[in-house]
Amino acid sequence: MMKSGLEDVIAAETKLSDVDGAAGRLIIRGVSLDDLVATSRFEDVAALLLDGLFDEHIDAASIRKQLGMARAALFAHVETADAALLALPPVDAVRALLARVADGEDFATAIRLMAAPAVFLPAVLRLQKGEAPIRPDASLSQSADILRMLTGRVPTAEQTAGLDAYLVTISDHGLNASTFASRVIASTHAGLTSSVLAAISALKGPLHGGAPGPVLDMLDGVGKPENARAWLSQALDHGERLMGFGHRIYRVRDPRADALKTALKPIFASGQADAGRIALAEAIEAAALALLKERKPDRPLDVNVEYYTALLLDALGFPRNSFTGVFAIGRTVGWIAHAREQTLDGRLIRPQSRYVGPLPNAA
Known part of the structure; x- marks a missing residue:
């Protein structure tokens, strides 16, 4: 029997995360959420999720360094934010700028995609207020630099830890709508940028990331x-x-x-x-x-x-109309991990539909 919304339908096998709704438990790559939040920063969970999905050896220190360099390089795209783009809601403006990241399946593309919304969202928010965007500081962690680019001040340890906790907490969460969209696109081998753009398009819907x-x-x-x-x-x-x-x-x-x-x-x-x-x-x-x-x-x-x-x-100073965009900063790493898992181990996703419309008149 067909189930609306694919309720209870298993559409993928994954090693990335498990959501136990009955027990109220979330596991990410074998680590419980409680333990992960207590011990990890964004770079740590990124290394955990992406380990083994690319040819490179991946660790948190390397990811931090590469994210810093990518943020600095991606800031050049902020100059393309014209009046039409800045008239959009923040998440739509970020999506438009993300489309400038070239498609690819390699780890360098993954790094650019993780860094991009961290740069673009603070810049868009400042530009929409008539303020100059702030250049990234490649020496800082992802969370610290996001807050510095948002407010113009070096964040406190408590503020940085708070944003890290959020980004870790929402990094992955099973086969939700945006993650499934990412996997569908990845199954066509379109590239990681295409997967992330599809995912953020699903996320911005009010039934998913807008509440x-x-x-x-x-x-x-x-x-x-x-x-x-x-x-x-x-x-x-x-x-x-x-x-x-x-x-x-x-x-x-x-x-x-x-x-x-x-x-x-x-x-x-x-x-x-x-x-x-x-x-x-x-x-x-x-x-x-x-x-x-x-x-x-x-x-x-x-x-x-x-x-x-x-x-x-x-x-932390984020305006409420930007919350979906902040969600995208944290969830992008999960979208990338699922896209790579689908590309490496999965097939083209092509479910069947049941036709319930009218039939041709009999001759």
């Missing part, structure tokens, strides 16, 4: 912790979805939510963000979970990755 921003709209609407239950009740009465709650795969709490909540604490504790913001978020979380249990007792709705993503990226 963290509205979490902040919800926090702004509630305003104070004591308003949480009444505001959320009214939203549910009007049939509105509570942003940041529920996930198609997870039947329990999304493990990425707790990883990001942990990453938030040092930033707020050190006074680098408004501590009242996280107190409001915790009050809304508690009220929302209680209401959802009362109103929808048969549906397992818990906090998902989008909830604390919104607070973390907001605290």
Whole structure:
């Protein structure tokens, strides 16, 4: 029987990540998310995901060095950002600039694709505000340089660690829509740039990567912790979805939510963000979970990755219309890994469809 949305259909075998929705567990290349976030930076998870998929020996130190050089080289493309491009939403502008990266299947192409959104998103955001883009600093880590190019200031250790935690947390997550798009394109041997462009096109859809921003709209609407239950009740009465709650795969709490909540604490504790913001978020979380249990007792709705993503990226200085673009910075390495796995081990993806339209009239 055909299942809408390919629900429960196994479309690929992978060694990259496993999402256990019943247990609330995410494993990336044999390492649990909790352990990975506690010990890794972006360069570490990139080395973990890409190891064995290219001819080169890959380690975190080499990736850091090569990413730094690639960021510096790719900055030249920022000069092509004209008024028409800058009128686009940030993720669309980044996608347009990404299309300038030549297609290829080699590790050098992979490095350029991982570096490109890290350069293009901060530059686009500054240009859209009428500010000059900031040249990359090849000596910095990927996360530190992103924040420096965004704000014009060298980030604190807590801020860099917070962005690293986010990029690690969302680096890969099974066969989601954008990753499947990446694998479909890779199965044609079109090249890594084509795979990443297809993936980011899927990601920008509001049913996939577009929900963290509205979490902040919800926090702004509630305003104070004591308003949480009444505001959320009214939203549910009007049939509105509570942003940041529920996930198609997870039947329990999304493990990425707790990883990001942990990453938030040092930033707020050190006074680098408004501590009242996280107190409001915790009050809304508690009220929302209680209401959802009362109103929808048969549906397992818990906090998902989008909830604390919104607070973390907001605290780091990213505007809410850029959140999908930041997601793309972290997920690109997963898209590349899946594309390479498909190219090396898979066939052309060509599923069948069942025709349900009208038949020709009998003669």
